Amino acid sequence: MRVKDKIVVLTGAASGIGRATAILFAKEGAIQVLSDIDESGLKETYKALGSAKERTTIIKLDVRNSDEVRNMIDSTIDKYGKIDVLIVNAGVVRVGPVETFPDDDYDLLIDVNLKGTHHTCKFAVPYFKKQRFGTIITLASVAAHIGQVAHANYCSTKAGVLGYTRALALDLAPYNIRVNSVSPGATDTPMLQSDVAKQARDRGVDYDAVKKEFEEEGVIGRWAKAEEIATGILFLATDDSSYMTGADLRLDGGWTTK
Template sequence: MRLQGKVALITGSGSGIGRAAAALFAREGASVIVNDVDETTGQQTVEQIAALGGQAAFIQADVTQPDAVELLVKRAIERFGRIDVLFNNAGISGVGAIHEIELDAWDRVMNVNIRGVYLTSKSVLPHMMEQRSGSIINMSSCIAEIGLARRASYSASKGAVLALTKSMQVDYAKYGIRVNALLPGTIMTPFVENYLRSSYDDPEAAIASLKSRQLSGDLGTPEDVAQAALFLASDESKFMMGSPLYMDGGVTFGKNA
């Protein structure tokens, strides 16, 4: 019960990494606020947690909308009294080199991946500052550290998240708040699987090519990333501040011969 008595808000927890983290946090004793723009998938996450005997509540909100985010946090505080962990997990991908990306597509990636982290953190931080404790986990990506073809908007957004994490830590350390970043590699979420199967003539070959980039020889699972998030959420990581935590199968710092 590594999160016993804690309250955790996880954005984008209707599926994939967010859902895996919500379930794991609940199993470890946390009361979980499940957030997603999709009410159906968010409620499904809550139902899964309830079936396992955990405590969770769903609050729908689009993390790019200030009023919606403020209401999300207000309702979470009214329901549970506090927020000990904020996992800024909500995010979308973007494909294309700079000359290929339309402005609205660029803005959409930046709005969800950066603006969403800013707005949710902005609303949660005053409560953490008042209680003088908290752990914020920002979802970056190993792509913040490496080059990858035709991922300009996504890499820019995730690099910004990593830089923001470090700046936030300096500002809020004096309030007992820790801010760290997760940097996953390619994780076989439903989104990634659907993308691969809809975008390639030979999805299995595409998956095999992705696996070949990993020193592990395989892709990560949402549960792999959830375990890393649990460590950052728990008091076990109390000496980690402003740090990137890599969960990438060796992509960033390794290279197969």
């Protein structure tokens, strides 16, 4: 077991990559604190953990709310005395041309993807500095590295996550804390499915036509399974990646190599 008895805090655990990560880390022996704004999805994830449920706490929270995030971090420390792995995964996507992009959607992207990432790290960092071990993993995206049609606002938040991760890695290196990001390509989750559906509606084309475009972005020619991103997150959580910090792991099926 690769993370046996490690204390793992994971946001966005109710769906997609977060759920697949929670299931993988449970199999690998972690003790987990899983959170999400979607309580029923979180309960579904919890159910999928089998006997690892005993080693799991679930917390409904909104990463936009700094008090709720602080409570999650503080209660984890109260219960376990440390955090070994912090996985900052909660995120949202909204797509559309900039000239008609609703202000509410832009605020949501900034508040969840950027501020939510910051809140989650902010309250954990003092504990990490004190304990002088641990690793932080953020979720950037292929969208942090390249432009995507109708994704200007989403791309800007994910490029921000990349910058945040690199800079935080410098701040925490003297404390023996590694900070890295993962950049998934097109990954088959409710987020990508809703993104493709919206683009299909906006352009008046079939869902499958837009799906095919996404599949052809990478050289592997298909969407990733969420489990294929979770294995990358596990790699960054263990000493297998002990010489990596401030780095980004691109799990994009070759999208950015073209």
